[in-house]
Amino acid sequence: DQKAIENIILKGEFADLEVDSITINQGIHILGVGSQITDIPFNINSSNIKIENITLSIKNGIDAFHLDNVENISFVNNTITVDSLNYALVLNNSKINMVDNLIIINEYNPAILNDNGSYILYGENIIRTLADIDIESLNDSILKITVYIVSDDNYDSIFNSAGNFHDDFDIAIGDTLKIANLTNKTIRIDIPLIISSYKDSIISNSTIILEDMASSTNISDLRFKLENTNLNKDFSFIIIKDGVSNLIIENNHFDVSNLIGDSKLSAIKIIGSDESAANIRILNNAFNLSGDSNSISAISALNEGFSSYDDITNALTVLNNKISISNSREDGFSYGINLVNSLNPRISSNSIDVIGDTAFGLYLNKVSRPDIADNEIYENNALVSIVHSDNPTNDIQSAIDSAKDGDTIYLGNGLYAIKDSITVNKSVSIVGGRLLDNIDSNSNPLVSNDNPLFIVSGKNTVNFINMTLILDNNDLFALSKISNSTNPVGIDYPTININGADFQKRNDAVDGESISLVKSISERPIFDSINNVNIENSNLIEGMSQAEYYMFNDSSSNEINFNNGIKTIIMAKDLTFTALDKDIYGNSIKYFEVKLLDESNNPLSNRMIHISYNNSIHDILTDSNGVAKLPVSINSYGIYNLLISFLGDSDYSASFAPGKVTVNKQKASLTAPNKSYYVNAVKYLKATFKDANGKLIKNKKISFIVSGKTYSAYTNSKGVATVKVKLTVAKTYVVTVNYAGDSVYSPISKSFKVYVKKVPTKLIVKNRSYKKSKKIKKLTATLKTKSGKALAKKKLTFIVNGKKYTAKTNKKGVATVKVKVSNRKTYKFTVKFAGGSTYLKTSKKSKLKIK
Incomplete structure (x- = not known):
C-alpha cells in the first residue's frame, strides 16, 4: 500500500507465508530475479502494471491472477502453473498484453478466462492444458492474437491442403507467423506478415509461397533444410510470384545435402509475371546447397511458363549473403545468383562459391543497369571477376571496360x-x-x-x-x-x-x-x-x-629519310635451345649471330649493329666476316623477339630484320613406384625427380594428390621427395604426383597406385572336453594378426550346436563364452571374426567333447 514505488524486484523463494494473496493498487513494475512463488495469488486492481520473469505455482485450488477493471497490464516471460480446476488469469473488464509466457494447467480447465468485455493482445506464448480450449472468451470479450505459431502438430488447423489459410482463420495484416518444426508442407502467404523462426526450429522439405497481396512481408531467421531427397519436380524454399514487392528476406539459412534427381532447385525463386516484383531485399542469408541435380541455384529470377517479360524484378538488392553450392552432376549447372530480364539490381558484398560441371557465380542475362560491387566469387575453386550472360565475349569486354589501370580481371577456369x-x-x-x-x-x-x-x-x-x-x-x-x-x-x-x-x-x-x-x-x-x-x-x-x-603508313605520319647509299641486308637465324639448370650446370651461354651484307652479298666489317634483346639495346661491331655475336643466357625459359638494326652510314643504307631466341623448358622425369601398405601402417609416398640428362634435381616442390588432399615436399640431395600420408580405408588409391614447373622445367605429372590392405588375422582355437556333469562349460579363442599381435576388444562369435554366443577379446586377444550343451557327444563348433575397416575376417573350426 506504499505510494511512489516504481519497481519491485522479487528474489528467491516465497512459500508458506502468512498471507492469502498480494493485492496491487498502483502502477508498478514487478521483476522476478530467480524468484519462485508458491500458493500466493495476485489481485490486480490498478492499471499500468508490468509483471515480468516471475515463476508462480498454485496448488491450493485458487486462480493465479485476478484482474478487475484495469488496463495496460503486461505479462512478459513469466511461468505460471496451476494444479487444479482453476485459471492462470481471470479478466473482468480488463485489457492486457502477453508475450513469451509459459502457462501450464494440469487439469481440464482453460488457462485464461477472458470475461465481461475484456481485451487480450496475445503475442508469442505457450499454453499447455488438458482442456480443449486454451483461452475462454465470454460476454463480448476480445482475444487479438498477433503472433501465431505453426508446426506439424497444428498445421492442418491453420492451413488447407493447398497451403492457404483457412477462411475462418483470424490472421491480419502485420501479424507475426512463427514457424516451428515443419516437414513436407506448403505455406501460401497472401497478406503482409512478419515470418520468423520459433526457437531455432527446422523447416524440412517445405515451401513458402508469397503471392497476391503478400507485398511488404518480412521473412527472417528461418532454417530451411532438404536432405537425402530424390527430386522429381522443381523445388524452392521461398517462391515469390505475381509481382509481390517490398520484401525483406534476411538472416535465413538454406541447407541442402544428398540431393539427387533430374529437376531444378532454387532456394529463393522469383517467377516472371506481367507485373514487376520491386524492391526485394535479400540480406545476410547463408546458402549451403549440394547434390547431384540438373541445376542448383541460390537465388533466381526466371520466366517460367510465361512470355519473356522485360522486368521480372526491379531494384532487387542482394547484399552480404554467403552462398556455397556444389553440384556433382556430370552435366549439371550451379548458379549462385541467376537473374534474367531484370532492372536495376544491386548485388554487393556477397561471398559466392560454386562448384559444378557448369558453374556461374553471377549469371545476369538481359539485365539492365546492374550495380555490382565488392563480391568475392569462386567458380570451381578459382577466383572470378566476370558477370556471366549468354554472351561470353561481352562479359569479358564489360569487365575490362569497367576496370581501372592496374586492376586484375579473373576469368576462373570456365570455358568462354x-x-x-x-x-x-x-x-x-x-x-x-x-x-x-x-x-x-x-x-x-x-x-x-x-x-x-x-x-x-x-x-x-x-x-x-x-x-x-x-x-x-x-x-x-x-x-x-x-x-x-x-x-x-x-x-x-x-x-x-x-x-x-x-x-x-x-x-x-x-x-x-x-x-x-x-x-x-x-x-x-x-x-x-x-x-x-x-x-x-x-x-x-x-x-x-x-x-x-x-x-602501315598513312598520310599524316612523320616520314623518315633513309640514306640512299648501297643497299644492305641483315641475315639472322632464329635459335632454339633447351634451358639448363644453373644449380646443376652453372651459367650457360649461347650466341645469337647476325651477318651484315651488301646487296652483292659481301660481308660488311666494323659496322655497328644494334640488337634489341631482353629490354636492352646491345651495340655490337661486326667482325671481318660481317658477323655480330650476341651472348644469350639459356639458364631459364624465354621467348625473345629481337629487332636487329643497321642505321646506315655515308656509304650504306639502313636495314632491319627480326630475330628470335627461344629457350624451351626442359622435360624432366618424375618417377614414383607403386606402394602397398596395411591399413594400420604408417604410409610414405616417394617420387624421384631427374633432368633430361639423368641428373638429380634438388630443392624442388613435389605435390602428391590422393583422395582429394594434397601433400607436398621438397626433393632432397638425391632428388627424392617424401611425404607422410593418412589413408585409413582399405582400397586401391590412385596418386597423382606432379611438379608445377618453373623457369627451367616444364610441368610434369605422373600417376601411381597405393594398395592399402586390411590386416590379415588368425584364430587360435583349441579342442575342449568336459564331463556332462560340469555345470559351466567354457570355450575360448585367441585372435591375433598374422604376425602374432593380439587384438583386444574385438567381437568373436562362437556357433555351437546351432546357437550363437558372442564375447569380446581381452588385451591378450582371448575371448571366452559359456555354452549350454548337455548330450554326451562330440560337437563341432565354429569361431568367427567378422573383420572390420582395419582387419580381415577369419574363422576357425574346432571340437567340443561332452563325456
Missing part, C-alpha cells in the same frame, strides 16, 4: 566461347579462363583483315596469366597496335606479357603453322628497341608464329 575480338586499351592483368576462339579468321596476310582474340593498344602493359587458349586454323591470339609518338622517329607501343598460358589446337586437323601468337602493326618503321611481347612458362602450339611486325 569468343565470337568477337576483345579490346584492351588500359593496363590490366587477365588471369585464367579457357578461351575458345570462335571468331571467323582467315589466312589473308593483311593484318587489317585478321580477327584476333585480343586487340591491345596504347602505352599499356597487359598481362595474360594462366590462360588456356583453344585455337583453330589461321587464328591470332593478340594484335598489338603500335602508334606514332610525338617525335619524328618514336613509337608508342603496348607491352604484352604472357605467363603460364597453354595454347591448344582445337582438333588434330588444325595446322599449327597457320596460327599466330602476336602480330604488331606500326605506322612507321621501328628504330627503337622494342620487345613488347614477353612469354614465360607457356606451352605453345608447335609451328605457330610467335611475333610478327607489319608497317
Whole structure:
C-alpha cells in the first residue's frame, strides 16, 4: 500500500507465508530475479502494471491472477502453473498484453478466462492444458492474437491442403507467423506478415509461397533444410510470384545435402509475371546447397511458363549473403545468383562459391543497369571477376571496360566461347579462363583483315596469366597496335606479357603453322628497341608464329629519310635451345649471330649493329666476316623477339630484320613406384625427380594428390621427395604426383597406385572336453594378426550346436563364452571374426567333447 514505488524486484523463494494473496493498487513494475512463488495469488486492481520473469505455482485450488477493471497490464516471460480446476488469469473488464509466457494447467480447465468485455493482445506464448480450449472468451470479450505459431502438430488447423489459410482463420495484416518444426508442407502467404523462426526450429522439405497481396512481408531467421531427397519436380524454399514487392528476406539459412534427381532447385525463386516484383531485399542469408541435380541455384529470377517479360524484378538488392553450392552432376549447372530480364539490381558484398560441371557465380542475362560491387566469387575453386550472360565475349569486354589501370580481371577456369575480338586499351592483368576462339579468321596476310582474340593498344602493359587458349586454323591470339609518338622517329607501343598460358589446337586437323601468337602493326618503321611481347612458362602450339611486325603508313605520319647509299641486308637465324639448370650446370651461354651484307652479298666489317634483346639495346661491331655475336643466357625459359638494326652510314643504307631466341623448358622425369601398405601402417609416398640428362634435381616442390588432399615436399640431395600420408580405408588409391614447373622445367605429372590392405588375422582355437556333469562349460579363442599381435576388444562369435554366443577379446586377444550343451557327444563348433575397416575376417573350426 506504499505510494511512489516504481519497481519491485522479487528474489528467491516465497512459500508458506502468512498471507492469502498480494493485492496491487498502483502502477508498478514487478521483476522476478530467480524468484519462485508458491500458493500466493495476485489481485490486480490498478492499471499500468508490468509483471515480468516471475515463476508462480498454485496448488491450493485458487486462480493465479485476478484482474478487475484495469488496463495496460503486461505479462512478459513469466511461468505460471496451476494444479487444479482453476485459471492462470481471470479478466473482468480488463485489457492486457502477453508475450513469451509459459502457462501450464494440469487439469481440464482453460488457462485464461477472458470475461465481461475484456481485451487480450496475445503475442508469442505457450499454453499447455488438458482442456480443449486454451483461452475462454465470454460476454463480448476480445482475444487479438498477433503472433501465431505453426508446426506439424497444428498445421492442418491453420492451413488447407493447398497451403492457404483457412477462411475462418483470424490472421491480419502485420501479424507475426512463427514457424516451428515443419516437414513436407506448403505455406501460401497472401497478406503482409512478419515470418520468423520459433526457437531455432527446422523447416524440412517445405515451401513458402508469397503471392497476391503478400507485398511488404518480412521473412527472417528461418532454417530451411532438404536432405537425402530424390527430386522429381522443381523445388524452392521461398517462391515469390505475381509481382509481390517490398520484401525483406534476411538472416535465413538454406541447407541442402544428398540431393539427387533430374529437376531444378532454387532456394529463393522469383517467377516472371506481367507485373514487376520491386524492391526485394535479400540480406545476410547463408546458402549451403549440394547434390547431384540438373541445376542448383541460390537465388533466381526466371520466366517460367510465361512470355519473356522485360522486368521480372526491379531494384532487387542482394547484399552480404554467403552462398556455397556444389553440384556433382556430370552435366549439371550451379548458379549462385541467376537473374534474367531484370532492372536495376544491386548485388554487393556477397561471398559466392560454386562448384559444378557448369558453374556461374553471377549469371545476369538481359539485365539492365546492374550495380555490382565488392563480391568475392569462386567458380570451381578459382577466383572470378566476370558477370556471366549468354554472351561470353561481352562479359569479358564489360569487365575490362569497367576496370581501372592496374586492376586484375579473373576469368576462373570456365570455358568462354569468343565470337568477337576483345579490346584492351588500359593496363590490366587477365588471369585464367579457357578461351575458345570462335571468331571467323582467315589466312589473308593483311593484318587489317585478321580477327584476333585480343586487340591491345596504347602505352599499356597487359598481362595474360594462366590462360588456356583453344585455337583453330589461321587464328591470332593478340594484335598489338603500335602508334606514332610525338617525335619524328618514336613509337608508342603496348607491352604484352604472357605467363603460364597453354595454347591448344582445337582438333588434330588444325595446322599449327597457320596460327599466330602476336602480330604488331606500326605506322612507321621501328628504330627503337622494342620487345613488347614477353612469354614465360607457356606451352605453345608447335609451328605457330610467335611475333610478327607489319608497317602501315598513312598520310599524316612523320616520314623518315633513309640514306640512299648501297643497299644492305641483315641475315639472322632464329635459335632454339633447351634451358639448363644453373644449380646443376652453372651459367650457360649461347650466341645469337647476325651477318651484315651488301646487296652483292659481301660481308660488311666494323659496322655497328644494334640488337634489341631482353629490354636492352646491345651495340655490337661486326667482325671481318660481317658477323655480330650476341651472348644469350639459356639458364631459364624465354621467348625473345629481337629487332636487329643497321642505321646506315655515308656509304650504306639502313636495314632491319627480326630475330628470335627461344629457350624451351626442359622435360624432366618424375618417377614414383607403386606402394602397398596395411591399413594400420604408417604410409610414405616417394617420387624421384631427374633432368633430361639423368641428373638429380634438388630443392624442388613435389605435390602428391590422393583422395582429394594434397601433400607436398621438397626433393632432397638425391632428388627424392617424401611425404607422410593418412589413408585409413582399405582400397586401391590412385596418386597423382606432379611438379608445377618453373623457369627451367616444364610441368610434369605422373600417376601411381597405393594398395592399402586390411590386416590379415588368425584364430587360435583349441579342442575342449568336459564331463556332462560340469555345470559351466567354457570355450575360448585367441585372435591375433598374422604376425602374432593380439587384438583386444574385438567381437568373436562362437556357433555351437546351432546357437550363437558372442564375447569380446581381452588385451591378450582371448575371448571366452559359456555354452549350454548337455548330450554326451562330440560337437563341432565354429569361431568367427567378422573383420572390420582395419582387419580381415577369419574363422576357425574346432571340437567340443561332452563325456
